[in-house]
Amino acid sequence: IIVRSAHPMESAFKGGTFESLETYADIAGIEYARKKIIKNAKTNKSLSIRRQQQFNNAPQIDVDKMGVIVMPFFEGTTVMVKMLSNRWEFGYCKNRNHKVQSEPYITDVPHDKRLLLLSESIQDTLGFKCEIEYIITEAGDIYVVQAKNISAVEVLDEKIDQRSIRMDGIHRIRKRHNYRERPVYIMNNKQFYIQIISQCEEFITNPSCGLDVVLASINAYEEELETFALRHNHFAVIGFSIREPRELYQIVNHYLDDYPEDQKVLSKALNNNLYKIDYFLSEADTLLAKNRFRMNLGTHDAYGIDTVRNPIWSVFWDADRHEQVVSQFIRLGWRSGDIIGIEIDTEERPVVFQI
Structure with a gap:
């Protein structure tokens, strides 16, 4: 199974700040994973938490109050999907089964159009803009891991699109891409x-x-x-x-x-x-x-x-x-x-x- 962190104040921190761990499907395995998640929050994640509190106004947090969510474990490729500037973005991450792993990459065209249809359906049902995480198994099955509310996240690209007018060309000597x-x-x-x-x-x-x-x-x-x-x-x-x-x-x-x-x-x-x-x-x-x-x-x-x-x-x-x-x-x-x-x-x- 997968044991994911679920602290009551976790939404105030960046995604990935806290851990998700694989463990055995029994009470002892879940308790071990929770202790490990708490320990990691106090050690290897401590600097990240303090920086978010200092620079992003993240709240003080008692990690000993950590809750967990238990999910079935599926081996496969992780895909993160979200809508940016009225277009869908699909981020693919490595499959741990492969000995030679590919680099993470982003595309506007998913490998399976069901990802697009499912993402549109989830966002319409929830009623807010969200970032959706999937696992795609080797058999092609799609599992939804989570959908995070990102409607309050200010994205610079969207602000520029809303405040800009597209021109038809430019002449310049020094080009900075x-x-x-x-x-x-x-x-x-x-x-x-x-x-x-x-x-x-x-x-x-x-x-x-x-x-x-x-x-x-x-x-x-x-x-x-x-x-x-x-x-x-x-x-x-x-x-x-x-x-x-x-x-x-x-x-x-x-x-x-x-x-x-x-x-x-x-x-x-x-x-x-x-x-x-x-x-x-x-x-x-x-x-x-x-x-x-x-x-x-x-x-x-x-x-x-x-x-x-x-x-x-x-x-x-x-x-x-x-x-x-x-x-x-x-x-x-x-x-x-x-x-x-x-x-x-x-x-x-x-x-x-x-x-």
């Missing part, structure tokens, strides 16, 4: 691990000083990420190094093997640090990194109603140019907190520059 400005955080985890290794070396030289300096560095990094995320509603991350080679992480994770109790404390702190980095990255709406690093987007992140106003951008450079590109960023003096602009040309190639 796509553009975005964001404050940027420069992430360099290779440098961070090298710093930790250096501090571990100092610890080995003088064990009596304890691990306080090393742990303080890890905590300071995590607080820096959280502070940046709470300062900026929308922000970008440039990845000088996000996922370091496992060799470097393993070196840090075993540097104090001669001091097993201290190594145990350090390993736990480093493992928790990986999660904190992931939480931070999940809040960024713009990621610039080498092309081997990809965002794993679920349905809400890929094409939910919140992405209409603020879509996820994943800008990349070729992995074989990584050192060259990072050197260019460093030579130009880019630092965390700078404002960057991203312009996409007619060939879908982005240009990034400081504002």
Whole structure:
């Protein structure tokens, strides 16, 4: 079965803020899933909740009052459907059965016209504009998961359509097709691990000083990420190094093997640090990194109603140019907190520059 979050105040938060989990079809499985949903809301979803409270006026919430909805489990493709500017939009997400998975994509033409007819019927019956989530099984059966009221969500495209008059042409020299400005955080985890290794070396030289300096560095990094995320509603991350080679992480994770109790404390702190980095990255709406690093987007992140106003951008450079590109960023003096602009040309190639 699927156990979905159903907090009484959940509608005040973005779709996907809380969890849905697969579990066994018994009371113990449901209770376990509810506890896991509550735990995730207090840990890996905590930063997202706090940011929505700060920037979107979301209310204070007691996650221990979490309710759940239990649904049958169907394997298949997730489709999110909604009407925007008097046209229907269909967002498709990966099928977990496939070993080679496709990227999420959006289309105006569904694979099955029943999706359009069913969506029109649901919206007419409910009497308000809604975002409808479906599961399409491999046999072609369509199951309705939920329909969310989005009538109060202000969509910029619709406002522009309502206030604009279509002209017949334009003459211009400088063409700007796509553009975005964001404050940027420069992430360099290779440098961070090298710093930790250096501090571990100092610890080995003088064990009596304890691990306080090393742990303080890890905590300071995590607080820096959280502070940046709470300062900026929308922000970008440039990845000088996000996922370091496992060799470097393993070196840090075993540097104090001669001091097993201290190594145990350090390993736990480093493992928790990986999660904190992931939480931070999940809040960024713009990621610039080498092309081997990809965002794993679920349905809400890929094409939910919140992405209409603020879509996820994943800008990349070729992995074989990584050192060259990072050197260019460093030579130009880019630092965390700078404002960057991203312009996409007619060939879908982005240009990034400081504002």
